[in-house]
Amino acid sequence: MWTTILIILALLIINAMLGYAIYLLLALQKQKKAFSQAKLARTKRLKESCEIIAKAMQSGECNLSEGVIRLKMLLEPLGHSLKNYASMYQLYEVVMDMPTHEARRTLKKNERMRLDLQRESSEVDLEKKIKKELPLLLNYLEKL
Numbered sequence: 665m666w667t668t669i670l671i672i673l674a675l676l677i678i679n680a681m682l683g684y685a686i687y688l689l690l691a692l693q694k695q696k697k698a699f700s701q702a703k704l705a706r707t708k709r710l711k712e713s714c715e716i717i718a719k720a721m722q723s724g725e726c727n728l729s730e731g732v733i734r735l736k737m738l739l740e741p742l743g744h745s746l747k748n749y750a751s752m753y754q755l756y757e758v759v760m761d762m763p764t765h766e767a768r769r770t771l772k773k774n775e776r777m778r779l780d781l782q783r784e785s786s787e788v789d790l791e792k793k794i795k796k797e798l799p800l801l802l803n804y805l806e807k808l
Contacts, residue, residue, distance in 0.1 A: 706741070707742065707808065710738050710741055710742050711742065711805050711808050713734075713738050714735060714738050714739060714742070714801070714805050715802060715805050717731050717734050717735055717738070718731070718735070718798050718801050718802050718805070719802070721794070721795075721798055722795060722798050722799075727787075728755060728787045728790070728791060728794055729755060729758075729759045729783050729786075729787060732746065732752045732753075732755050732756040732759070732794075733756065733759060733760070735752065735801075736756055736760075742808065744804065749794075749797040749800065749801060750793075750797075751790045751793035751794045751796075751797055752790075752794050752797055752801075754786075754790060755786055755787065755790050755794065758782065758783065758786040759783055759786070762779050762783065763779075
């Protein structure tokens with residue numbers, strides 16, 4: 665009699681553990697699906713942002729320096745690098761350490777003008793090459 669009760673009790677415990685394991689597996693599957701969807705949505709947003717910036721750079725709506733700074737940050741999470749585009753990366757190297765916002769406002773006027781001249785001359789020197797690289801970038805983004 666005790667053995668029968670113990671067997672029934674063991675079967676109840678095993679069934680409860682099995683039910684909990686199934687519940688955990690379903691929760692894990694749901695979590696993986698949500699993570700995958702979030703990752704796809706993030707990739708889509710990053711891709712769209714890169715496309716908007718690249719097209720704005722092509723049309724002159726976006727300053728080339730600002731564009732390369734923004735593209736550098738957006739391409740990295742996509743597993744791509746601005747280094748694949750030599751002229752854009754060259755401009756990025758010129759402007760990457762230049763102060764912005766409040767740090768720029770604290771500079772003396774002649775220092776700001778010197779930095780602006782350096783940035784603008786680099787943009788002029790690299791503009792044609794960058795405009796040739798932008799379709800390559802847009803082509804890459806289209807394939808994502």
